[in-house]
Amino acid sequence: MDPKLEETLEKISAQATAALSGRLLALVLYGSAAGGDYHPGRSDLNLLFLLDRVDAAALGSLLKPLAGWRKKNAVSPLLLDREDLERSQDSFPLEFLEMRLAHRVLQGEDPIATLSIDRDALRLQCEREVRGKVILLQQGFLDAGPDRKARQELFRVSIKPVLVIMRAMLWLSGEANPPLVPAETLTAFEKIFGNPLPHCRRVLDFRADPPRLAEPETAALFVGYLAELKDLSRWADRWEPTK
Structure with a gap:
């Protein structure tokens, strides 16, 4: 465990409890900080607050502490009550599966462990x-234009959601606990995909320690990366997961 991360989480938990005055039923950390892809100072802190009711008063009570949390890379928390959680499961199966695979209860009950994931909705x-x-x-390529740094930033931010999709496909294929470390996720996915994804693997380097590539290399990497994602899209269209 990262000591600074633990200190930050303890402060957030205490401040959230004080701000919400008994309305907080559960506080859950999810995402990279709860899994295998946390990078201090770079990774966001994703938090789920389960409340007795989500209303304007609850939102207002979090404005002041949230300003301090953002300085520690915490994004605005996901606020749900029990009804929200129950009614959202079939609408956001991908997001809830990712939470279920990588989460840590900081206080209260665990509202994630018992979530039901609709396989058909997840496949779609x-x-x-x-x-x-x-x-x-x-x-993103068009927005970046000829700016090499902007293109490389596009690599960094675009690969994470692709890995989330890959983990979901692994889960649908019968892998109860898909690997959370990005390189391991990609390796496992290549087995069901049937082909290596070398450009996706190179793009992974931009998640932690971005390599310095000249413009021709950056352009070539983009071409290969886009081609692999298009192949993945065509494959997903005809893919039938394990029942």
């Missing part, structure tokens, strides 16, 4: 999301 969302990532990557 995976197909839709991978198509969307191709479109966003193309738009």
Whole structure:
């Protein structure tokens, strides 16, 4: 455990409890800080607050402490009550599965462990999301223009959601606990995909210690990366997971 991270989480937990005055039923850390891809100073802290009720008063009570949490890389927390959680499961199966695979209860009950994941809804969302990532990557390339650094930042931010989709597909294929470390996720996914994804693997380098690439190398990497994601999109369209 990272000592600074633990100190930050303890402060957030105490301040959230004080701000919400008994309305906080559970506080859950999820995402990279709860899994195998946390990088101090770079990774966001993703938090789920389960409340007795989500209303304007609850939102207002968090404004002041949230300003301090953001300085520690905490993003605005996900606020849900029990009804929200129950009714959202079939709408966001990909997001809830990712939470279930990598979460840590900081206080209260564990609202994530018992979530029901609809396999058909998850399969459909995976197909839709991978198509969307191709479109966003193309738009991001146009937005970056000739700026090499902007293109390399596009690599860094675009690969994480692709890994989330890969883990979901591994889960649908019968892997109860898909690997959380990015390189291991990719290796496991290549086995069900049937082909290596070397450009995706190179893009992974931008998550932790971005390599310095000249413009021709950056352009070539983008071409290969986009081609692999398009192949993945076509494959997802006809893929039938394990029942």
